[in-house]
Amino acid sequence: MSDAEKLRLQLQEIGTRFLQRTLREIEPLEEFRRRLRTGDRTCLAEIQRLAHRIHGSGAMFGFDAISMHAREIELLAGSEVVGVDLLLRLESCLLALKNATHAAASTRGLQ
Amino acid sequence: MNPARLRTIVYVDDEPDIREVVQLSLELTEGLKVHTCESGELALQVVPQLRPDLVLLDVMMPVMDGPATLQRLRGMGALADLPVIFMTAKAMPQEIARFLELGAAAVIAKPFDPMQLGNQVLAIWKALPGE
Numbered sequence: 001m002s003d004a005e006k007l008r009l010q011l012q013e014i015g016t017r018f019l020q021r022t023l024r025e026i027e028p029l030e031e032f033r034r035r036l037r038t039g040d041r042t043c044l045a046e047i048q049r050l051a052h053r054i055h056g057s058g059a060m061f062g063f064d065a066i067s068m069h070a071r072e073i074e075l076l077a078g079s080e081v082v083g084v085d086l087l088l089r090l091e092s093c094l095l096a097l098k099n100a101t102h103a104a105a106s107t108r109g110l111q
Numbered sequence: 112m113n114p115a116r117l118r119t120i121v122y123v124d125d126e127p128d129i130r131e132v133v134q135l136s137l138e139l140t141e142g143l144k145v146h147t148c149e150s151g152e153l154a155l156q157v158v159p160q161l162r163p164d165l166v167l168l169d170v171m172m173p174v175m176d177g178p179a180t181l182q183r184l185r186g187m188g189a190l191a192d193l194p195v196i197f198m199t200a201k202a203m204p205q206e207i208a209r210f211l212e213l214g215a216a217a218v219i220a221k222p223f224d225p226m227q228l229g230n231q232v233l234a235i236w237k238a239l240p241g242e
Contacts, residue, residue, distance in 0.1 A: 003139045004226065010135050011225055018128050052171065056200060057128040059222035067222075 015061035048077035069097035113239040123154040124169035140229035151175030170199035
């Protein structure tokens with residue numbers, strides 16, 4: 001097996017681990033959203049940090065939809081003003097991220 | 112044109128997936144020795160000890176980001192000339208210009224292609240002025 005083939009195989013394994021972790025991280029993201037709804041803004045930084053990681057790694061492993069939705073969440077969580085509109089958009093993006101992650105996971109037999 | 116051979120790299124990034132991919136990519140495709148650090152603070156301890164040929168620094172990291180890490184490295188006398196490449200999703204022309212002004216040798220945009228990263232790094236290394 002060539003080094004390039006070895007690298008491809010290992011990238012696939014790391015990509016699968018990324019999906020498994022992202023599946024686990026969706027629940028905390030939803031919990032943060034619930035806290036935002038109660039007026040707790042302290043979790044915005046954590047949402048932004050998680051979304052940034054998912055955005056960056058997702059793009060590198062070729063999970064474009066996951067990366068795109070995570071980027072939207074990252075930008076929303078970095079907004080200065082947190083109002084109803086932002087919460088609704090965040091909710092919509094979280095749902096899209098969840099769906100995209102489940103779709104990618106199912107193609108790798110993770111569900 | 113840099114005539115020296117690139118052998119050792121320290122890669123600094125808070126994202127474990129990306130650290131693993133960069134290490135695998137550079138070691139498997141180019142035979143480089145890559146050490147990884149999960150934070151800028153750790154890099155400030157590791158880099159002076161290892162004295163790598165090159166440092167790859169993620170820009171967006173918690174607590175101490177890439178530019179702050181570079182500034183601290185530059186403040187360590189013997190490391191003032193150590194080549195540092197930033198890796199970032201913030202790769203718009205004005206941002207790249209700012210990073211170069213801060214003292215980076217080059218900027219590699221994220222997401223990068225792991226199959227091509229070695230070529231990118233070697234091309235930058237070869238274009239650096241020789242000692």
